[in-house]
Amino acid sequence: MHKEFLMGNEAIALGAIAAGVNLVSGYPGTPSSEVLETVAKRRTSDIYVEWSVNEKTAMEVASGAAYTGARCMVTMKQVGLNVASDPLMSLEYIGVKGGMVVLVADDPGPVSSQTEQDTRCFAAFSKLPCFDPSDPQEAYEMVQEAFEYSEQYGTPVFFRPTTRVCHGYASITVKDETEYQPHRFEGFVKDTGRWVIFPRLSYQNHIKIEARNVKLAEDFSRYSRNRIYPACERNQKLKKGVVSGGISFTYAIETLEQLGMARLFKVSTPHPFPEQLALEFLDGLEEVLCIEELDPVLERELNYLCGKHHLPVKIYGKLTGHVKNAGENSRDSVQNDLVQFLGADAGGSPGNPDPPALPARPPVLCAGCPHRASFYAVKTAMKGRKTVFCGDIGCYTLGNAIPLDMVDTCLCMGAGLGIAQGIGHMEPDTACFAFVGDSTFFASAVTGVINAVYNQANMTLIILDNSTTAMTGHQPHPGTGQTMMGEIVQKINIESVLRGIGLTVVETVNPLDYQASLECVKQTADEPGVKAIIFKSPCIALTRPSGSMTVDSRKCTGCRKCIRELGCPALILSEGRVCIDSSLCTGCSLCAQICPAGAICSPKGCTPCPACAVCSPKGRTPDPAGEADASGNNSSCPADDACHLADQGGVHNE
Amino acid sequence: MNKNIILCGVGGQGTVLASKLIAAAAMKKDLPVMSAETIGMAQRGGSVFSHIRIGEGLHSPMIAEGTADVILGFEPGEAVRMLPYLKDGGQVIVSSRGIMPVTAALSGTPYQSGEMISYLKTRTDHLLVIDTEKACRELGSSRVLNMLLLGAAIHSGALGLTDTEIKEVIKERVPEKYHNINFRALEYTHSL
Numbered sequence: 001m002h003k004e005f006l007m008g009n010e011a012i013a014l015g016a017i018a019a020g021v022n023l024v025s026g027y028p029g030t031p032s033s034e035v036l037e038t039v040a041k042r043r044t045s046d047i048y049v050e051w052s053v054n055e056k057t058a059m060e061v062a063s064g065a066a067y068t069g070a071r072c073m074v075t076m077k078q079v080g081l082n083v084a085s086d087p088l089m090s091l092e093y094i095g096v097k098g099g100m101v102v103l104v105a106d107d108p109g110p111v112s113s114q115t116e117q118d119t120r121c122f123a124a125f126s127k128l129p130c131f132d133p134s135d136p137q138e139a140y141e142m143v144q145e146a147f148e149y150s151e152q153y154g155t156p157v158f159f160r161p162t163t164r165v166c167h168g169y170a171s172i173t174v175k176d177e178t179e180y181q182p183h184r185f186e187g188f189v190k191d192t193g194r195w196v197i198f199p200r201l202s203y204q205n206h207i208k209i210e211a212r213n214v215k216l217a218e219d220f221s222r223y224s225r226n227r228i229y230p231a232c233e234r235n236q237k238l239k240k241g242v243v244s245g246g247i248s249f250t251y252a253i254e255t256l257e258q259l260g261m262a263r264l265f266k267v268s269t270p271h272p273f274p275e276q277l278a279l280e281f282l283d284g285l286e287e288v289l290c291i292e293e294l295d296p297v298l299e300r301e302l303n304y305l306c307g308k309h310h311l312p313v314k315i316y317g318k319l320t321g322h323v324k325n326a327g328e329n330s331r332d333s334v335q336n337d338l339v340q341f342l343g344a345d346a347g348g349s350p351g352n353p354d355p356p357a358l359p360a361r362p363p364v365l366c367a368g369c370p371h372r373a374s375f376y377a378v379k380t381a382m383k384g385r386k387t388v389f390c391g392d393i394g395c396y397t398l399g400n401a402i403p404l405d406m407v408d409t410c411l412c413m414g415a416g417l418g419i420a421q422g423i424g425h426m427e428p429d430t431a432c433f434a435f436v437g438d439s440t441f442f443a444s445a446v447t448g449v450i451n452a453v454y455n456q457a458n459m460t461l462i463i464l465d466n467s468t469t470a471m472t473g474h475q476p477h478p479g480t481g482q483t484m485m486g487e488i489v490q491k492i493n494i495e496s497v498l499r500g501i502g503l504t505v506v507e508t509v510n511p512l513d514y515q516a517s518l519e520c521v522k523q524t525a526d527e528p529g530v531k532a533i534i535f536k537s538p539c540i541a542l543t544r545p546s547g548s549m550t551v552d553s554r555k556c557t558g559c560r561k562c563i564r565e566l567g568c569p570a571l572i573l574s575e576g577r578v579c580i581d582s583s584l585c586t587g588c589s590l591c592a593q594i595c596p597a598g599a600i601c602s603p604k605g606c607t608p609c610p611a612c613a614v615c616s617p618k619g620r621t622p623d624p625a626g627e628a629d630a631s632g633n634n635s636s637c638p639a640d641d642a643c644h645l646a647d648q649g650g651v652h653n654e
Numbered sequence: 655m656n657k658n659i660i661l662c663g664v665g666g667q668g669t670v671l672a673s674k675l676i677a678a679a680a681m682k683k684d685l686p687v688m689s690a691e692t693i694g695m696a697q698r699g700g701s702v703f704s705h706i707r708i709g710e711g712l713h714s715p716m717i718a719e720g721t722a723d724v725i726l727g728f729e730p731g732e733a734v735r736m737l738p739y740l741k742d743g744g745q746v747i748v749s750s751r752g753i754m755p756v757t758a759a760l761s762g763t764p765y766q767s768g769e770m771i772s773y774l775k776t777r778t779d780h781l782l783v784i785d786t787e788k789a790c791r792e793l794g795s796s797r798v799l800n801m802l803l804l805g806a807a808i809h810s811g812a813l814g815l816t817d818t819e820i821k822e823v824i825k826e827r828v829p830e831k832y833h834n835i836n837f838r839a840l841e842y843t844h845s846l
Contacts, residue, residue, distance in 0.1 A: 003681065005674075005677050005678065005681055005687060134713075135688075135713070135715070164690060164715065164716070167690065167691065168688065168689070168690045168715035169677065169687075169688060169689040169690070169691075169715070170686075170687065170688045170689075170715065171677070171680075171681050171685075171686050171687045171688075247714075249713075250713040250714040250715070251713075251714050251716070253713050254712075254713045254714050254718075330716065331714050331716040331717065331718045331719075332718055332719050335718060355734045355737070355770075355773050356734070356766075356769045356770065356773055357765075358731050358734060358735055359731045359754070359755045359757070359758060359765040360755060360757055361664065361699060361700045361701050361755045361757075362700065362755075362756075362757065363699065363700050364699050364756050366699075402760065403760065563759050563760060564760070567756055567760060568756075569699050569756045569759075571759060572754055572759050573754075573758075573759050573764055583796055583797075
């Protein structure tokens with residue numbers, strides 16, 4: 001055993017490796033992505049790991065592995081589970097031979113997601129067991145236990161951390177490599193009565209599943225991570241209890257250790273609910289507060305139990321308005337809820353008087369991002385026309401921000417294509433565009449293109465190909481020619497795919513060439529039927545910047561067109577003058593190409609501006625601290641931290 | 655030793671590396687450490703923070719309001735944003751250089767970081783404002799902000815860590831060619 005400072009997701013990965021996992025598949029999505037990446041980085045030689053093309057495929061790949069008796073894990077974020085739910089809902093009836101952990105990271109807030117859905121509910125819906133860790137150390141140990149339960153009961157199990165557990169760090173104790181338990185397996189054994197789903201088999205297995213879950217609930221009442229903390233109940237006369245789980249439990253126990261005024265029940269397996277232990281907890285209590293995020297899962301279970309056993313206990317929580325019913329809990333919100341529930345003295349600080357107005361810092365496309373140029377070209381080319389711009393999930397969702405304002409709709413991965421078709425069928429005079437990134441294209445847009453071609457839609461497909469899955473931290477995908485096993489393989493060419501589907505108009509253009517892009521959009525958009533433009537230029541995190549642009553104040557007329565129309569973070573105002581922040585500028589030159597006064601020039605081509613020191617003619621200075629980052633990631637990323645340890649933005653995926 | 659430390663700034667300023675160094679130095683002293691930081695969309699030019707907690711008997715990676723021993727503000731407005739976390743008598747160390755958000759450039763009403771520093775002065779007696787622009791010029795690098803602030807925090811005594819302890823982890827985690835510039839930045843506030 002030794003100590004490491006690990007992110008929750010890294011701890012989960014190391015736990016799975018220690019448990020002898022044989023295969024890990026997944027699709028990137030914040031806050032889950034680092035699990036698979038860590039497995040790839042820290043794997044022992046016989047572990048197979050892949051970024052699958054989407055979550056459904058990842059689930060199927062893992063299922064196949066589990067049929068052989070191998071231990072496997074499949075990783076995704078909560079909305080990814082929606083994509084993978086088809087195979088999972090059937091797998092529930094088939095079961096597994098090798099242990100199978102379905103890791104789904106939930107995102108209360110949501111911090112970087114489209115939904116606040118609760119995978120604990122999905123566990124109940126699919127009748128599968130669910131593990132809910134509270135911190136990195138527990139996650140490390142619990143994932144190993146999850147494999148044991150999965151194998152013992154022959155069922156896939158959910159492992160559901162939330163953002164603060166996934167991305168929290170802690171110094172934790174982990175096994176040395178010599179202590180890892182290798183998992184040997186038998187291989188696939190043909191048995192159509194077991195592996196081929198038919199209505200009769202589903203019926204028979206449904207009976208078994210219901211019986212199994214009763215047994216599991218009893219088992220979970222003895223599981224040491226479901227626990228009553230009487231230590232928090234120093235005053236025996238009080239008749240109050242608190243139920244919690246996940247990250248909220250850490251907030252609750254810290255508060256209750258100070259206040260000592262309630263019995264605390266930690267639920268680590270929300271499904272099947274550990275009824276027996278819950279009854280012990282409820283014994284003698286009059287009031288219980290449920291502290292949880294997302295859906296009132298624990299609260300409903302307790303209400304059910306109280307009804308079933310005629311217990312005179314009042315259950316409070318989200319359903320009664322005692323805990324907020326949306327958004328993330330915080331250390332302070334939980335403390336406040338508990339203080340109120342217990343009638344404790346808040347103590348509290350006097351608070352600060354209102355500070356001056358703080359700057360809002362909404363997320364924006366990076367300086368030099370090729371997506372900005374693509375959006376700008378389409379926007380300018382289609383000016384004055386009736387248009388709808390259907391966006392999608394990825395960095396380019398940020399094209400919605402002022403001044404670009406180029407995302408009229410965004411729903412889920414790949415949906416932009418279908419939405420553009422639907423609007424087009426109802427409004428034939430509207431020029432409908434769908435924007436989709438390269439990773440999202442492979443994940444969930446191909447079927448949308450086939451549908452458009454087959455059903456004679458009239459739309460323009462814009463592929464924003466930056467050669468990576470940028471928003472979740474630059475994962476490879478089928479178009480990049482790299483796999484997570486470290487192999488270099490043939491790239492799947494998007495243009496060939498589109499032509500193979502039957503598109504005849506497929507143009508590829510560099511978005512950083514403004515005139516060419518503008519002409520391309522103007523010509524292509526008027527073609528009939530389904531046509532595509534591939535804007536191809538790598539993410540700035542993948543390339544070295546070519547040096548900062550500069551503004552010649554003698555030529556600059558102060559019209560601010562660059563700032564007003566591009567919204568690039570490197571274009572700033574200093575003492576009323578337009579300047580370029582040389583620490584951010586990558587030299588993409590889009591601003592120079594649209595400047596009506598020709599006042600912006602590349603580092604080589606102009607005399608330094610004498611007005612101020614902001615536009616440094618020297619361009620970017622080296623970055624000793626940033627480049628020195630121990631993570632060894634891309635040091636050329638101008639967003640620094642962004643692509644090192646933490647660029648795992650990510651709505652769903654790209 | 656129990657310490658609650660907050661680092662805050664704008665994505666790209668080096669808060670992540672600084673927090674990793676603090677955690678590594680504490681671990682070397684066999685102290686339990688936890689941290690939580692901003693990851694995600696907010697990072698692209700957005701406000702970022704790290705909560706670091708050092709000591710026994712902790713559960714939550716998040717610091718409760720009014721309990722931070724020290725706030726390292728990589729940007730004045732961001733330090734003000736985190737001020738509710740500062741405990742009575744806590745230390746604030748802040749870079750004087752404001753970073754304008756894109757929205758301010760668009761609206762043409764630049765935000766005034768000077769106002770933020772003035773506000774901080776009225777809120778705490780333990781405020782250290784570092785002229786990081788001057789320091790970076792003198793050190794010949796624009797990217798040592800994190801080391802400057804970390805150095806100042808060490809010298810204030812608020813971290814409970816020493817120069818030597820931080821240098822040791824820098825040596826382990828940072829390529830040798832960058833040791834010198836990082837050490838000089840770390841020591842810069844000594845001479846102030």
